[in-house]
Amino acid sequence: MDVTQTKQEHLLALKVMRLTKPTLFTNLPVTCEDRDLPGDSFGQLMRDDPSTIKGAEILMLGEMLTLPQNFGNIFLGETFSSYISVHNDSNQVVKDILVKADLQTSSQRLNLSASNSAVGELKPECCIDDVIHHEVKEIGTHILVCAVSYTTQYGEKLYFRKFFKFQVLKPLDVKTKFYNAETDEVFLEAQIQNITTSPMFMEKVSLEPSMMYNVTELNTVAYGDDGESTFGKMSYLQPMDTRQYLYCLKPKPEYAEKAGVIKGVTVIGKLDIVWKTNLGEKREATDQSAAKNGSRVRRHQTVFGDDS
Secondary structure, three states, rough: OOOEEEOOOOOOEEEEEOOOOOEEEEEOOOOOOOOOOOOHHHHHHHOOOOOOOOOOOHOOOEEEOOOOOOOOOOOOOOOOEEEEEEOOOOOOOOOEEEEEEEEEOOOOEEEOOOOOOEEEEEEEOOOOEEEEEEEEOOOOEEEEEEEEEEOOOOOOOOEEEEEEEEEOOOOOOEEEEEEEOOOOOEEEEEEEEEEOOOOOOEEEEEEOOOOEEEEEEEEEEEOOOOEOOOOOOOOOOOOOOOOEEEEEEEHHHHOOOHHHHHHOOOOOOEEEEEEOOOOEEEEEOOOOOOOOOOOEEEEEEEEEEOOO
């Protein structure tokens, strides 16, 4: 977080800290097959490691918590929380203190202050505290602007500002490919990549078709009357890993007879993605790709068009 400070000496001191939860300790597992020379040595070392989860040693996530050491990353859909404190460092009473916090994005400026009323007075060694929250819905540069105005005991009005700059990043990279069958069917392949630094649990990936299509999900393997995910029971997506999902879309009968209408369709569905990360916090994000593009649970929605 970049901070710009004023050169003028003031009676009040402003401190801004980001509020984040601790993260689970991550390790890099080293594995090999049983027939290799080390045998089960690497596996035994991981099972004996107190930082790993018993029974899931190769998951990378451990049982220990790590306190944040820096500002960290903010991803689309997260809630940015910040603690703002104004402390009276002087030996005199300060009056009419007004603290204002705005968030400047590339498209708008938002007021995040809990109250816009001034505090009557602030005695020496006392402080004014506030916590602000904002769900980030835009990717790119964000600037938190904190402004403090006050009046000295001699009636002099003073004012200063500080700027805190941070970037909001994309958590997922979604790419799509369309394949046209000889019939009226359209196959959609969705490639989903985890571009964060933490593993994700993929809770749900589904395609909601437009009113003209029916959709068949092709991501399960049938065993009798039941179906099992092609990705297995442990549906984890490691950092920078990519997973492909496949769907078949077929025009509804009432639209299939109108070939001209179908050819004019530009939007065929919306991909809905729900995942969890470390500590179960709820998050939801919408992505603008053709319309609008979440342990943490986050939702990622993308509307797709048929480019064929």
